[in-house]
Amino acid sequence: GAGHRLDDITARGVLRVGTTGDYKPFSSRAGNDFVGLDIELADGLARALGVKVQIVPTSWPALMKDFGENKFDIALGGVSITPERQKQGLFSVGYLRDGKTPITRCENSARFQTLAQIDQPSVRLIVNPGGTNERFARSQAPNAQLTVYPDNVTIFDRIVAGAADLMMTDAIEARLQQRLRPRLCAVHPDAPFDFAEKAILLPRDPALKAFVDQWLRQLIASGAMQRSVDRWLDFPWGLEPLRLAIDQRLLLAQAVARAKWNAQAPIEDLGREAQVIQAAVKEGTALGLSSVWIETVFRAQIEASKTVQRELFAQWSAQHAGKFDDAPDLAKTVRPELDRLTTQLLRSMADNQAVLNDEARKADVARVMRSLDARALSPQAVTQALSPFSPPW
Ligand SMILES: O=C(O)C(=O)C[C@]1(C(=O)O)C=C[C@@H](O)C=C1
Numbered sequence: 001g002a003g004h005r006l007d008d009i010t011a012r013g014v015l016r017v018g019t020t021g022d023y024k025p026f027s028s029r030a031g032n033d034f035v036g037l038d039i040e041l042a043d044g045l046a047r048a049l050g051v052k053v054q055i056v057p058t059s060w061p062a063l064m065k066d067f068g069e070n071k072f073d074i075a076l077g078g079v080s081i082t083p084e085r086q087k088q089g090l091f092s093v094g095y096l097r098d099g100k101t102p103i104t105r106c107e108n109s110a111r112f113q114t115l116a117q118i119d120q121p122s123v124r125l126i127v128n129p130g131g132t133n134e135r136f137a138r139s140q141a142p143n144a145q146l147t148v149y150p151d152n153v154t155i156f157d158r159i160v161a162g163a164a165d166l167m168m169t170d171a172i173e174a175r176l177q178q179r180l181r182p183r184l185c186a187v188h189p190d191a192p193f194d195f196a197e198k199a200i201l202l203p204r205d206p207a208l209k210a211f212v213d214q215w216l217r218q219l220i221a222s223g224a225m226q227r228s229v230d231r232w233l234d235f236p237w238g239l240e241p242l243r244l245a246i247d248q249r250l251l252l253a254q255a256v257a258r259a260k261w262n263a264q265a266p267i268e269d270l271g272r273e274a275q276v277i278q279a280a281v282k283e284g285t286a287l288g289l290s291s292v293w294i295e296t297v298f299r300a301q302i303e304a305s306k307t308v309q310r311e312l313f314a315q316w317s318a319q320h321a322g323k324f325d326d327a328p329d330l331a332k333t334v335r336p337e338l339d340r341l342t343t344q345l346l347r348s349m350a351d352n353q354a355v356l357n358d359e360a361r362k363a364d365v366a367r368v369m370r371s372l373d374a375r376a377l378s379p380q381a382v383t384q385a386l387s388p389f390s391p392p393w
Pocket residue numbers: 256267268269270272273276301302303305306335338
C-alpha cells in the first residue's frame with residue numbers, strides 16, 4: 001500500500017521516476033535519454049536509497065493520473081507544489097523558489113510588464129496545456145486571446161515567429177530560453193508575478209517523505225543545490241540543433257544506401273565527397289569557421305555515412321535482398337537534403353564555437369551530443385560522426 005512505498009522501493013531495488021522531459025533545465029528528453037537538473041536529483045536520491053533509477057515518461061496533462069495509477073513512485077522535473085496535487089500525494093520540501101514571468105520578443109518587453117497590460121483582447125498569449133502555466137494564464141489573463149499549444153519544446157519558436165505575443169512561464173525557464181533564443185527576453189524574472197516552489201511529488205508514505213526531505217535539506221544547506229541549478233542553467237542546451245543535424249545526416253545514409261543498392265552503384269563516390277567538403281568549406285569559412293575544422297567535421301560525417309551504408313549492404317547481401325520499391329532518387333531528393341543539412345550543421349557549429357572550444361565544458365558537450373537516434377542503426381557510425389567534437393567518445 002501507499003504507506004510502505006519506501007519498503008517497496010528498496011525491496012524492488014528500483015526507484016520509478018515520472019518526468020515529462022520537456023522542461024529545461026529540469027528535465028529534457030532526447031530519444032530515450034533524459035538530462036537536466038531534476039534527472040541529476042533523481043540519480044542522487046536513488047543513490048542515497050541504494051537503488052537504481054527507472055525513468056517513466058509522462059506528460060503535464062497526464063501527470064496526476066499516471067501518479068494515481070502507480071506508474072511511478074515519485075515525480076519531478078520542474079513540478080510545482082499546488083493544492084490540487086497535494087490532494088493526491090505528498091510533496092517534499094521545496095528545492096527551488098520560482099514564479100511566473102512573461103517571455104516575449106525583446107522589442108515588446110515594455111508592452112508586457114503588468115498583468116493589466118497582458119489581460120487585453122488584443123494580446124495573443126500562448127500556453128502549454130495541463131500545468132500551472134495554463135492555470136495561471138486562464139485565471140490571470142482571461143481577456144487575452146489564448147492559444148493552447150501542446151509542444152513545450154517548440155512553443156518558444158512560435159513567439160519568435162510572431163505567431164504569438166508572449167508566454168507566461170516560470171522565471172527559470174524564461175531565463176534559459178532567452179539565452180537560447182536571442183530575440184526573446186524574459187520580462188522580469190527577478191520579480192515574478194507569483195511564487196511557487198519546485199518539489200518532488202511523493203506517495204503518501206511518511207517514511208519516504210522523511211528520507212527525501214532530509215536528503216534535500218542537506219543538499220540545500222551545503223550549497224550543492226545552488227551549484228547544480230547554476231550548472232544546469234549554463235548547460236550547453238544550444239548544441240541540440242548540431243546534434244539533430246548530425247543525427248539526421250546519419251539517418252539519411254539509409255536512403256542513400258537504398259538508392260545505391262537499387263542502382264548497384266558503389267558506396268564510395270570520391271568526386272561527390274570532394275564537392276561536399278568544398279561546398280562546406282566555402283559556406284563555413286564565411287561563417288567564421290576554420291577550414292581545417294570544417295574539413296575534419298565533414299570527413300567524419302562522410303566516413304560515418306559510409307559505415308552505415310556498408311553495414312546495410314552487408315545485411316542485405318546476407319539476406320539476398322532484391323531491389324527496393326521505395327528507393328529515393330539520390331541526385332534529385334537525397335543529395336539536396338544532405339546539402340540542406342550541411343548548412344544546418346555549419347550554422348550550429350558557428351553558433352556554438354565558444355562552447356565547443358571550451359575545454360572545461362567537454363563533459364557537458366559530450367552529454368548533449370551523445371543521444372543520437374542513429375545509435376540504434378550503427379554505434380560505430382555514431383562514434384565516427386562525433387569524434388571531431390570531443391574525443392575520446
Ligand atoms: O552522396 C552520396 O553518394 C553518399 O553516399 C553520401 C556521402 C556523404 O556522406 O556525403 C558518403 C559517401 C560518398 O562517398 C559520398 C557522399
